[in-house]
Amino acid sequence: MSILDHSGPAARAQFWVWWAMLIVTVVVSLSVYALWLYTFRRREQPQRTPREERHIMLRWVLGGGIALPVVSIVALLVFAAPTGRSMLPLPLPEGEAERIEVIGHQWWWEIRYPGEEGERDVVTANRLVMPAGEPVDFRITSEDVIHAFWIPRLGGKRDMIPGRHSTIRLEADVPGVFGAQCAEYCGAQHTHMLLHVEVLERDAYDAWLAERRSPPVPQEGFDQAREAFGEHCAACHTVAGFPDELVVDDLEHDIRGPDLSDIGSRPTLGAGVLPMEEGAIAYWLQHHQTLKPGNRMPPHHHIDTETLQDIGAWLETLEP
Numbered sequence: 001m002s003i004l005d006h007s008g009p010a011a012r013a014q015f016w017v018w019w020a021m022l023i024v025t026v027v028v029s030l031s032v033y034a035l036w037l038y039t040f041r042r043r044e045q046p047q048r049t050p051r052e053e054r055h056i057m058l059r060w061v062l063g064g065g066i067a068l069p070v071v072s073i074v075a076l077l078v079f080a081a082p083t084g085r086s087m088l089p090l091p092l093p094e095g096e097a098e099r100i101e102v103i104g105h106q107w108w109w110e111i112r113y114p115g116e117e118g119e120r121d122v123v124t125a126n127r128l129v130m131p132a133g134e135p136v137d138f139r140i141t142s143e144d145v146i147h148a149f150w151i152p153r154l155g156g157k158r159d160m161i162p163g164r165h166s167t168i169r170l171e172a173d174v175p176g177v178f179g180a181q182c183a184e185y186c187g188a189q190h191t192h193m194l195l196h197v198e199v200l201e202r203d204a205y206d207a208w209l210a211e212r213r214s215p216p217v218p219q220e221g222f223d224q225a226r227e228a229f230g231e232h233c234a235a236c237h238t239v240a241g242f243p244d245e246l247v248v249d250d251l252e253h254d255i256r257g258p259d260l261s262d263i264g265s266r267p268t269l270g271a272g273v274l275p276m277e278e279g280a281i282a283y284w285l286q287h288h289q290t291l292k293p294g295n296r297m298p299p300h301h302h303i304d305t306e307t308l309q310d311i312g313a314w315l316e317t318l319e320p
Contacts, residue, residue, distance in 0.1 A: 001152040001179040008171045010155030013083035020079055024072055087155055089137045089167040097135040097169060100128070104140070104147030104160040104182065107189040107295065108258055108271045113209055122212040123238075125258030126271045128180070128197045131205040135171045143256070148184035151197055157183045172199040188294045194272030211320035212262060216241035225314035228307050232300070233257075239318065255296050265319035270295070282312030 006012045048056070089097070101112040113122040130136050140149045142160040150157035151170065158168040172178070180195035200208060218241065229239070230246030236257035267276055269284045270292050284291065285308045289299050300308060 001181060003152045003156065005153055007173050007176065007178065008154040009173075010083070010087050010170055011153055013086055014156055017076075017080045017083050021076060024076065028068070028072065087158075087169050089169050092135065097137045098131060099137045099139060100130065102128070102138050102140045102149055102160075104142040104144075104149070104186070104193075105256070106144050106187050107182070107193040107292070109193070109195045110143075110258065113212075115213065119213055122209055123259040124212075124262055124266070125260075126195060126268065127266050128195055129205060129208055130172065130197070130199055131202045132172050132175045132199045134202070135169050137167050137169050139165055139167050141165045145186050146184050147182045147186050147193070149180075150183040151178055151180040151195075153178050154197075159184060175199045175201055175204075189292055192271055192273050192292055194268070196267050196272070214320070216261070219314070219317050222310070222314040222317070224307075225310040228303075229311050229314065232303055233311065236297070257297060260315060260318060262320060263318050264316045278316070279309075279312070281315045282309040285312055 003011065003018065004015060006015045099114060101114065103110040103112070109126050109128070111124050111126075111128050115121050138149065138158075140158060140160045141164060142162045144162060146162070147160040148157045149160055149168065154170045154172055155168070158166060160166075176199050178197040178199065180197050182190060182193040182195075186193065226242070227246060229237075230242070231248045234242060234247040235249035236255045238259045238261065240259075240261040263281070264276075268274060269276060269280055270288065273291050274280050274284055285300055286305065288295060288297055
């Protein structure tokens with residue numbers, strides 16, 4: 001997740017701004033250090049009148065204290081302004097950009113792909129898939145505290161403010177896998193709020209969306225696991241096509257958990273805490289408060305291990 005390993009036009013522009021700022025900083029710092037050392041090397045103080053001393057002092061104050069900072073800041077601002085403008089959702093000559101909604105939660109990411117003309121939204125968590133070679137407008141907000149959306153190799157960050165929506169435009173040059181991170185301290189598990197970003201060719205991206213917009217195919221078996229999920233999990237988590245009659249929601253709560261409709265195809269669990277592999281979901285259900293202390297999912301001490309393993313095995317099958 002290095003800003004110096006750019007993979008998109010916004011990140012490339014920021015790369016050059018970074019180097020320009022570094023060069024200016026080094027030149028100014030070395031000049032100041034050189035003048036500072038020079039003052040120690042002078043053996044004799046020149047004899048000047050008070051008027052001459054005032055003139056010299058004014059030249060240093062006006063030149064070094066006002067003119068130099070103003071010129072440097074204005075030059076950097078002029079150089080960097082196009083970089084910020086490139087991330088604004090301005091009209092495109094070729095039509096509208098792809099739109100993806102990102103919502104920050106403590107401590108996970110909700111990703112929504114709005115449907116068109118009666119299509120249902122595609123909702124996933126902690127995994128962002130986007131097309132390569134075209135601009136994408138990310139409409140971002142937060143559900144609880146201030147988070148920050150940041151994919152270092154594609155462009156730099158934008159704060160996610162509760163109750164407010166903003167848009168940042170990013171583009172990836174080529175397909176690949178990129179890391180992303182919440183870049184605003186948001187609580188105890190801020191470090192464990194990673195986002196897996198996959199960039200696909202347009203055809204593969206359209207196929208990925210189409211798979212998730214298709215009506216889910218009911219899985220054979222796992223009847224007991226589904227009943228247990230409806231009793232213990234469905235009040236907070238959603239699974240596309242899950243029967244409403246199995247949902248038990250008799251608790252007063254405001255907990256909103258990730259949509260689990262395609263959890264079996266996700267690369268990680270807990271926003272990067274565990275790799276997705278056989279048995280990982282059951283292990284997470286049993287030990288999630290140890291793996292990620294303070295997350296909002298309550299402990300499952302009242303559910304026997306066999307039931308949790310059944311739920312985990314069923315959830316692993318949930319993929320298009």
